[in-house]
Amino acid sequence: MDLLNILSSPVTWVVTIVSFLYILYRHATSTFNYFSDQGIPGPKPMPIIGNMWGIWKANLPEYDSALVKQYGKVFGYFDGLVPNLWITDVDMIKAVCVKDFEHFVDRRSFQIKTKVMRKWLIMMKGQEWKDVRSSITPAFTSGKIKRMSSLIKDCVGDLCDRLSNFTENDGKINAKLTFSAFTMDVIARCAFGLKIETLGSEDDTFIKNAQHVLNPPTNRSPVVLLPLLFPTLFLMFAERIFLTKEMTFFFDLLENVLRERSQSKEKFNDFIEMADEAISDFTKEVEGKTVPMWSREEIDEIIIAQSTLFMLAGFDTTATTLTNTCFQLARNPDVQEKLYESIVAKMEEHGEVCHEMVQDLPYLEMVIHEVMRIYSPFLRIERECTKDYSYDNGRIKIKKGQMVTIPAFALHRMEEYYPAPDKFDPERWSPENKANQSPYTFMGFGAGPRNCVGMRFALEEMKIAICTMVQKFRFFPVEETPEKLSFDDGLTQILQPVHAVVGIEFRQSN
Numbered sequence: 001m002d003l004l005n006i007l008s009s010p011v012t013w014v015v016t017i018v019s020f021l022y023i024l025y026r027h028a029t030s031t032f033n034y035f036s037d038q039g040i041p042g043p044k045p046m047p048i049i050g051n052m053w054g055i056w057k058a059n060l061p062e063y064d065s066a067l068v069k070q071y072g073k074v075f076g077y078f079d080g081l082v083p084n085l086w087i088t089d090v091d092m093i094k095a096v097c098v099k100d101f102e103h104f105v106d107r108r109s110f111q112i113k114t115k116v117m118r119k120w121l122i123m124m125k126g127q128e129w130k131d132v133r134s135s136i137t138p139a140f141t142s143g144k145i146k147r148m149s150s151l152i153k154d155c156v157g158d159l160c161d162r163l164s165n166f167t168e169n170d171g172k173i174n175a176k177l178t179f180s181a182f183t184m185d186v187i188a189r190c191a192f193g194l195k196i197e198t199l200g201s202e203d204d205t206f207i208k209n210a211q212h213v214l215n216p217p218t219n220r221s222p223v224v225l226l227p228l229l230f231p232t233l234f235l236m237f238a239e240r241i242f243l244t245k246e247m248t249f250f251f252d253l254l255e256n257v258l259r260e261r262s263q264s265k266e267k268f269n270d271f272i273e274m275a276d277e278a279i280s281d282f283t284k285e286v287e288g289k290t291v292p293m294w295s296r297e298e299i300d301e302i303i304i305a306q307s308t309l310f311m312l313a314g315f316d317t318t319a320t321t322l323t324n325t326c327f328q329l330a331r332n333p334d335v336q337e338k339l340y341e342s343i344v345a346k347m348e349e350h351g352e353v354c355h356e357m358v359q360d361l362p363y364l365e366m367v368i369h370e371v372m373r374i375y376s377p378f379l380r381i382e383r384e385c386t387k388d389y390s391y392d393n394g395r396i397k398i399k400k401g402q403m404v405t406i407p408a409f410a411l412h413r414m415e416e417y418y419p420a421p422d423k424f425d426p427e428r429w430s431p432e433n434k435a436n437q438s439p440y441t442f443m444g445f446g447a448g449p450r451n452c453v454g455m456r457f458a459l460e461e462m463k464i465a466i467c468t469m470v471q472k473f474r475f476f477p478v479e480e481t482p483e484k485l486s487f488d489d490g491l492t493q494i495l496q497p498v499h500a501v502v503g504i505e506f507r508q509s510n
Ligand code: HEM
Pocket: 107, 121, 122, 123, 133, 309, 310, 313, 314, 315, 317, 318, 321, 377, 378, 381, 382, 443, 444, 445, 446, 447, 448, 449, 450, 451, 452, 453, 454, 455, 457, 458
């Protein structure tokens, strides 16, 4: 039989196609024994897509809680072919986030090489991340937050004006929309040095571009899986995907602000100024001499990166937490009254809502903690393994490149850590109760050296807003207020409350 005959034989074709499909199948399932070989349970993966089929239309809070309930505190999941160990075991969370952090320095990230975006802290890796994180951290010290608090107070004043209008007109608010306008105002003033006159109007260029950057329509379509399934391919197009004209609008805006400020001696007391001070002060040792770590050009790039990241990381998280707080206060009038009483008592001492006063309100802290416990704004905390790791005397092995996920929302609803987890109960965070609780059962701001760098700022902003609002207004349920809050579907990092409408009235004393 000559070659031509062999090639044209149907048997040859069948054998070739079957072999090709077999090789493809072996490749598309090549990692799937990883967890079963270690005796780690988990849902059965599908070729290529792993366990992510349908995730773009799932309700993630429910999806994650169901997985944890079914498979327990340590189980295996596949992001495409990448093994991802899900953990809700507190000792293991502590090991990954703190004790053995050197093995888990990075977050799942797509190292974008484009100018400015390459300095987004949230995506940076290894030593470069450590250097930028150490440079920017001093921008969030208590002293610097105090300096920024007067800008926050201005924004809260405007928020209260809008709330007064709602009170007089509708007697109710759409909490998510209202607080989104507020957090955007804070970001515009603190991170972009701008006052938006047309706040709340969708025609404003700042708001329009921010909405485009923050809510890409891909979140609810299978397209959202592509970066997870094909990261290398994705990186080739990352610049085109991320560097949209809307994103460039913000980079240009900040470049102009920095240019103008370089000629000015004025004090602004905003994040741009705090970041500039902090980054410029950061030094390194070269041949026994202490020299600045960054050049002026690098400082500007880092500031622009962190200011735009401020918008990405601090807008929805803070607006969502304020929305959820408002809903819980409306549904729990006893908590709202207790909070009001504690605020009034402190007002007598401090005279006004200020930085010092909000640091001195333990009950407010307990309320915010419980809101973030019952509705963790960040659904999942992730780490990428950067050095091979073994846990519990080698019982669990995690290889470099593998992912670890802490499903924060699901963790906060585990009966074992929080009895009656669906009950809103700020007393869980009283000093006595807190002392009996592992800190790693609460991941609202993450944990360890890679936790939320903006935590202090977010708490200051939320505390000043809640104190001022609760002192002036009372929230209550109206017909549209749901019994329980529900959250949007789709593969989003941040919890998205829907239909959070609550009633609002002036307090008698006002
Ligand atoms: C209620 C509001 C907020 C919540 C719930 C929140 C939550 C979180 C969480 C859970 C993480 C991941 C932590 C980890 O992986 O361990 C994170 C990271 C981060 N957050 Fe926040 N955040 C909030 C507000 C802010 C604000 C206002 C900023 C702005 C400055 C900010 C900037 C960041 C940055 C830059 C990171 C990445 C840190 C790094 O990789 O080193 N966040 N945040």
